[in-house]
Amino acid sequence: MASSMRMSFILFFACSLFLQGTLGEVICETLPTNLCSFAIASSGKRCVLENFQNNDGKLEFTCKTSEVAVSTMAGHIETDKCVSACGVDRRFVGISSDAFLAPQFTANLCSPACYQNCPNIVDLYFNMAAGEGVYLPALCEKQKSNPHRAMMELSSSGDVAPGPVAAILAEAPAPGIF
Known part of the structure; x- marks a missing residue:
């Protein structure tokens, strides 16, 4: 009886070590x-x-x-609560910056329930927005005050920083002027 109890304890201990390593x-x-x-x-x-x-x-x-x-x-x-609060869908294949053009998406992303509580999703879309030349905190501020204007500025590239070619051209002298 003692040996079967000892064997059960050893088996339990071994399984708990295995689960601890895999669950983490x-x-x-x-x-x-x-x-x-x-x-x-x-x-x-x-x-x-x-x-x-x-x-x-x-x-x-x-x-x-x-x-x-x-x-x-x-x-x-990510938790289901954050997925819901931010208005994202786990079933989408690939993530696109086109989502910012949907007013409801931006409203969900910028909502306090998402923006203040779901740093993983906010970080992902912050980086995606930056790749498009958009500063997400500024977009969210505009979203709060005037959602339609925020979308118009985004779609017309109002928040987009000049690209490297535009910056180089802005610093270069005008053609023919030395």
Whole structure:
């Protein structure tokens, strides 16, 4: 009886060590597709949902590790509460800056429930907006005061910083003038 009790304890201890090691690590390729989007692997790289055609020609989804590294929040899986508050969808394949053109999306992203409580999603879209030359905090301020104007300025590139060619041309002397 004592040896079976000891064996049970050893088995329990071994299983708990195994579970502790596996539960603490987030690996994109092992995540279910319904948790993939807006997750960050333990390595600090974002997880992305990708689709592919299986051998039967049916569309299937898989979770992959992207090359986009996040300096904080490694091992983070976004909560359903944040996904809902920010108005994002885990089922979308790929993320596009076109989402900013939808007034409802920007309103959700800039809402206190999202902007103040969901740093992972805000960080992702902050970087995406910056890539388009838009400063997300300024867009959110405009969204609060005048949502239609914010969208008009965004779609007309009112918030877009000049690109490198425009900056070089602005500093260069006019053609023919030395």
